[in-house]
Amino acid sequence: MLNTVEPNAEVPPRVGPIRVLIAKPGLDGHDRGAKVMARALRDAGMEVIYTGLFQTPEMIARAALDEDVDVIGLSILSGAHRALFPRIFQELRAAGLDDVLVVAGGTIPDEDVAALKEIGVAAVFGPGTPIETAVRFIRENAPNRSTV
């Protein structure tokens, strides 16, 4: 039956906007950075799903799965990144989301960056990073998922 439904090669694939989930894992209540980032990515033409404060690793993975995002931006200022990030990646892998680009921002000490990259964080944008740097990184590194 399915053989009759051949994809029509005549029509070129239309590439949609990059979809980004902006989430704040953990318990700190400071979401200004996350909102600034959400706004900047919106202005860069991306579709930003903003889920706000106090997200558990499970909630982040579920939102990323349901929203089929290309990128997850995690903002964290509580210092709990070493505990939370491995759990987030564990949940993402369990959901089959290995191809999602994960970036982080917030107060993450330089000495922790290598360890975060080790577990899969593609980039860490610390305090003072120009917004454009983060936007450009996301635009250049978001997986192109229309190439099926």
Next chain:
Amino acid sequence: MNDRSTVLQQLIEQFERGERRALARLLSLVENEHPVGLSAMAALYRRTGHAEVVGVTGPPGAGKSTLTNALIRAWRTRGRSVGVLAVDPSSSLTGGATLGDRIRMLENWADDRVYIRSMATRGQMGGLSTAVGASIHLLDAFGFDTVCVETVGVGQDEVDIAEVADTVLLLQVPGLGDSIQTIKAGILEIADILVVNKADAAGAAEVVRDLRNMLRLGEQRAWVPPIVETVATEFTGIDNLVSQIERHQAFLSASGEGAARLARRLRAEVARLARRQLTAHIDAVIASNAVDETLIQLETREIDPLSAARIVARIAADRLSESASVAG
């Protein structure tokens, strides 16, 4: 067999097994009008026709997302699975969007029988996105009992929701104007149920009174939209609202109005898609050198603009019928 066919078959099999990831991927591929998405829709459409589709519309800040969250809880209590499409506007300047409805619907995040998807309008006017129709079909085919579509915050004239929903809830809140607003044409005409949200706020009684008077002024119809007062943040009035939705669904099937609406909707959907197909081909023809000769004739005033347009439309229609026969 090429890679694309393999991906397509895998996605369809995973979708039919009920895998969320396949649903999420296909929603994107359909939204992006990717060939794999369009072919998957062709294969999966036969599974549709079981979901009740409920639309939630109203002005910005009326509480559409919060009400949807409350409705999800009420439907789940009744054992119904729920798929939600929450639409927010795309920027007309950059094409970007902030999709912030999900944040109000986090209560049921762990429930496997609830699926929430945020969508941007991507340039479509009317309160929805072009892909909403197809996305509803996918959620329906996936097996959700209820598909709930939340429009962007609307003004007076965004009535597209009536073209996709069985039951349209129109939210009103106190403080947005006097009774003259209720006798204007437009969005009030498409409401199946009038919801006065924030019913604990000052002025709510006046809103209810104005709506009631508006309904009295109208001609007698088989279905008179009930007015339901809610405080969505406190789940007040939600059970009554769900009962009214059920009553409306029962009316649709008992009166034959449901079948009539479905026929109108299918006709409208086909018209919309056909226009879109034709427009895409016209754009392609215009961008190609197939029109060079026609444009020269236009420049030298051998033909007039309307004649040139008809030639372009003819070429586009020919190409469309060629591609349709290839696809079929």
